[in-house]
Amino acid sequence: MSNVMLEVRELTTKYVTRFKEDIYAVDHVSLKVEEGKSLGIAGESGCGKSTLALSLMGYYFAPLHYTSGEIIIDGRNISKMKPDDIRKSILGTEISYIPQSAMNALNPTQKIIDFIKDVIHAHEEYTPMRGIYDLAKECFELLGLPAEVLQKYPVELSGGMKQRTVIAISVILFPKVLIADEPSSALDVTSQKMVIKMLRDLMEKKLIKSMIFITHELPLLYNVTDDIMVMYAGQIVEKGTAKEVVFDPLHPYAKGLMGSIIVPESGLRDVKLTAIPGVPPNLKNPPPGCRFAQRCKFVKPECRAISVPIREVGGGRQYRCIFSEEELRQAYTQEAHQNGK
Amino acid sequence: MANENQSCLRGVGLTKVFGFGGQKTVAVDHVDFDFCKSEIVSIVGESGSGKTTLTKMLLGLINPTEGEVYFQGKKRDISTAKKKKEYWKSIQAIFQDPYSSYNIFNKIDSVLLDCIRMRGGGNLPGAKKTELMVEACSFVNLKFEELTNKYPFELSGGQMQRLMIARIFLLEPKILLADEPTSMIDACSRATILDMLMKLRNETGMTLIFITHDIGLAYYISDSVYIMEKGKLIENGTADQVILHPKQAYTKRLINDVPKIHEEWDLSTVS
Numbered sequence: 001m002s003n004v005m006l007e008v009r010e011l012t013t014k015y016v017t018r019f020k021e022d023i024y025a026v027d028h029v030s031l032k033v034e035e036g037k038s039l040g041i042a043g044e045s046g047c048g049k050s051t052l053a054l055s056l057m058g059y060y061f062a063p064l065h066y067t068s069g070e071i072i073i074d075g076r077n078i079s080k081m082k083p084d085d086i087r088k089s090i091l092g093t094e095i096s097y098i099p100q101s102a103m104n105a106l107n108p109t110q111k112i113i114d115f116i117k118d119v120i121h122a123h124e125e126y127t128p129m130r131g132i133y134d135l136a137k138e139c140f141e142l143l144g145l146p147a148e149v150l151q152k153y154p155v156e157l158s159g160g161m162k163q164r165t166v167i168a169i170s171v172i173l174f175p176k177v178l179i180a181d182e183p184s185s186a187l188d189v190t191s192q193k194m195v196i197k198m199l200r201d202l203m204e205k206k207l208i209k210s211m212i213f214i215t216h217e218l219p220l221l222y223n224v225t226d227d228i229m230v231m232y233a234g235q236i237v238e239k240g241t242a243k244e245v246v247f248d249p250l251h252p253y254a255k256g257l258m259g260s261i262i263v264p265e266s267g268l269r270d271v272k273l274t275a276i277p278g279v280p281p282n283l284k285n286p287p288p289g290c291r292f293a294q295r296c297k298f299v300k301p302e303c304r305a306i307s308v309p310i311r312e313v314g315g316g317r318q319y320r321c322i323f324s325e326e327e328l329r330q331a332y333t334q335e336a337h338q339n340g341k
Numbered sequence: 342m343a344n345e346n347q348s349c350l351r352g353v354g355l356t357k358v359f360g361f362g363g364q365k366t367v368a369v370d371h372v373d374f375d376f377c378k379s380e381i382v383s384i385v386g387e388s389g390s391g392k393t394t395l396t397k398m399l400l401g402l403i404n405p406t407e408g409e410v411y412f413q414g415k416k417r418d419i420s421t422a423k424k425k426k427e428y429w430k431s432i433q434a435i436f437q438d439p440y441s442s443y444n445i446f447n448k449i450d451s452v453l454l455d456c457i458r459m460r461g462g463g464n465l466p467g468a469k470k471t472e473l474m475v476e477a478c479s480f481v482n483l484k485f486e487e488l489t490n491k492y493p494f495e496l497s498g499g500q501m502q503r504l505m506i507a508r509i510f511l512l513e514p515k516i517l518l519a520d521e522p523t524s525m526i527d528a529c530s531r532a533t534i535l536d537m538l539m540k541l542r543n544e545t546g547m548t549l550i551f552i553t554h555d556i557g558l559a560y561y562i563s564d565s566v567y568i569m570e571k572g573k574l575i576e577n578g579t580a581d582q583v584i585l586h587p588k589q590a591y592t593k594r595l596i597n598d599v600p601k602i603h604e605e606w607d608l609s610t611v612s
Contacts, residue, residue: 006390023506044527044528044529044530045497045498045499045526045527046497053355109443144351159388188387188388188554189554189555189556189595189598190387190594190595190597191388193608196600197608198607200608208523217528217600218528219599219600219601219602220600222600222602223600223601223606228379234518246602256529257529259532260528260529260531260532260560261528261602262528262531262532262555262557262558263557263600263601263602263603264556264557264559264584264599264601265601265602265603265604266585268557268560268561269560269561269580269581271530273535273536273561274532275529275530275532275533275536276401279497280561296525311449325480
C-alpha cells in the first residue's frame with residue numbers, strides 16, 4: 001500500500017460577495033492523491049478549478065472562506081490550523097502552489113537569489129546566505145536551469161524561463177504536494193513542453209511526492225497525469241484514470257469536453273468538433289437537481305428535480321449522473337450513429 | 342469559380358528591421374506570400390518568429406523597411422490618414438486578448454453602433470440599426486437583449502471574443518487577421534470560436550489569416566499553412582501537406598511539441 005499524500009474529505013469553501021451573498025465555488029469535493037501519483041483537474045473557466053487549488057492549501061483570505069470539510073496532508077489535518085501556523089509550517093514545505101500567472105509572481109526589483117532568500121527565511125529565520133545559495137544552485141542544476149539565473153532580475157529572463165524559475169523556487173523546500181494551476185497557459189508550445197518536462201522530472205527525481213495539475217487542455221492532462229478529475233459548477237462530475245476519462249467518458253459533460261480536443265493528427269479535419277452550448281449555472285443560486293441539466297442533451301424531468309449523488313463504479317472511477325453506465329454508453333453510441341448518417 | 346484563385350493580399354520581399362548598426366534585429370526577413378480570396382491561411386511559428394510584426398505590417402500599423410504589399414492586385418497605398426482609413430474598411434483584426442480589446446468606458450451597444458457607422462450606416466433609422474445589431478449578435482449565439490446596457494467587462498472571455506466576431510460580421514471586411522484569437526480562452530469555447538470564424542468565411546467569403554503557435558488549431562481551421570521561423574517563411578502548402586508530411590526539421594519539431602492523444606508524446610527531445 002502506498003502512502004496517501006493528500007486526502008480531502010467533503011471540502012466546501014465559499015466566496016462572500018459585498019452584498020453578503022454566499023457563492024459555493026467548491027462544493028463537497030473529496031479526493032485522494034497517493035505518493036508518486038499525479039491528479040489532473042479539468043473543466044471550463046469558472047467551474048471552480050482554481051478555487052479548489054487555493055482551498056487545498058488551507059490558507060484563506062477574503063472573499064474566500066472555509067465552510068466545512070477536512071484537508072489531510074501526509075496524515076496531518078490542516079483544516080483547523082491557524083493561518084499563521086499554516087504559513088510558517090505548511091506552505092512551501094508540505095504543500096506548494098504555482099499560480100496561474102507565474103510570469104508576474106516574481107518581484108521585478110529583486111534578483112532571483114534574493115527572492116529565494118526571502119522564501120527560505122520565512123521558514124528558517126537564520127539560514128546563512130552561503131547555505132541558501134548552495135541549496136538554490138543544487139535545486140536549479142537538478143532541474144536543468146543554469147545557475148546564472150540566480151543572479152539575474154526577472155526582466156532578463158524569457159517567459160518560459162521565468163515560469164521554470166518559479167517552479168524551481170516553489171519546490172526549493174521539497175514540498176510533499178505540488179499544485180500547478182495552469183502553469184503553461186501563457187506559453188508557446190515549445191516552452192510549454194519544457195515546463196511539462198520539468199514537472200515530470202520533479203516527480204521522477206522524487207523532489208515532490210505528488211502533484212495536482214490544473215488545466216483545461218485535455219491533451220496535456222492526458223500526457224502528464226495518472227488520474228483525471230472533471231469539475232463542473234463546483235462539483236466533481238467524473239473521476240478516473242487518464243485513459244478512461246479521455247477515451248471512455250461517462251458523464252455527458254466530460255463527453256462534451258472530449259469532443260473539443262484539437263490535436264494535429266490525421267483524421268482531425270474529418271471530425272466535427274462539438275462545443276457544449278450554453279454557460280455554466282450561476283452559483284449564487286444553483287439549480288436544485290443536476291447542475292448540468294440545462295445544457296445536457298439527454299436531460300429528463302427527474303434530472304432537474306433531485307440532487308444527484310456521485311456514483312462509484314469500481315476501480316476508483318466515479319461519476320455524477322442519474323443514468324447507469326450502460327444507459328450512458330448506449331446513448332453515446334446512438335448519437336454517434338445518428339451523426340454518422 | 343473564376344474568383345476562387347484571385348489574389349487578395351500579396352507580399353513581395355516584405356522586410357522589417359528594428360534598430361540599426363550593432364543592435365539591428367531583422368524581425369521579418371524578405372517574406373513572399375500570396376493569399377487568395379476566401380481562403381483560410383494560417384501562419385504558424387513560436388514566439389519571437391515575427392508573426393505579430395508581419396500582422397502589424399499587413400494591417401498598416403507599422404511600415405515595412407523594404408518590400409511591398411499588394412491588395413487585390415494593386416499596390417497598397419496608405420500614405421495619408423484618409424487612405425489608411427479607407428484601407429481599414431477592408432482589413433480588420435481580432436487580437437489575442439479580448440479583455441484589452443475594448444474601450445472599458447463604452448457600452449456594448451455603442452461598440453456595435455460604431456461598427457455600423459464605420460460601414461456608412463450612420464444615417465439609418467434606429468429600428469434598422471437595432472435589427473442589424475440583433476442579427477450580428479445572433480450570428481455568434483449571443484442574445485442582444487442580454488447585452489444591451491452592459492459593459493464589455495461584464496462578459497466572460499469567450500463571450501467577449503464572440504462579440505469581437507459580431508463586430509467583424511457588421512463591418513464585413515475583405516480580410517480578417519486573427520492574431521491568436523483563442524489563446525486566452527478555454528478549450529470548450531475555443532471550438533465555438535473556430536466554428537464561428539469558419540462560418541463567417543463561408544457566408545461572407547472573406548479571406549481569413551489565422552496567426553497561431555498551436556499547429557493543431559492551424560490544422561483544424563486552415564486551407565493552407567505557412568510556417569515561420571526567425572522571420573522567414575520556411576514552408577508552405579495545403580494543411581494536409583504541411584502537417585501530415587512536413588519537410589523542414591523546424592515544422593517537425595513544432596508538431597512534435599504539441600501533446601497528442603493517439604500517439605506517444607516524446608518528451609525526451611526538449612532542447
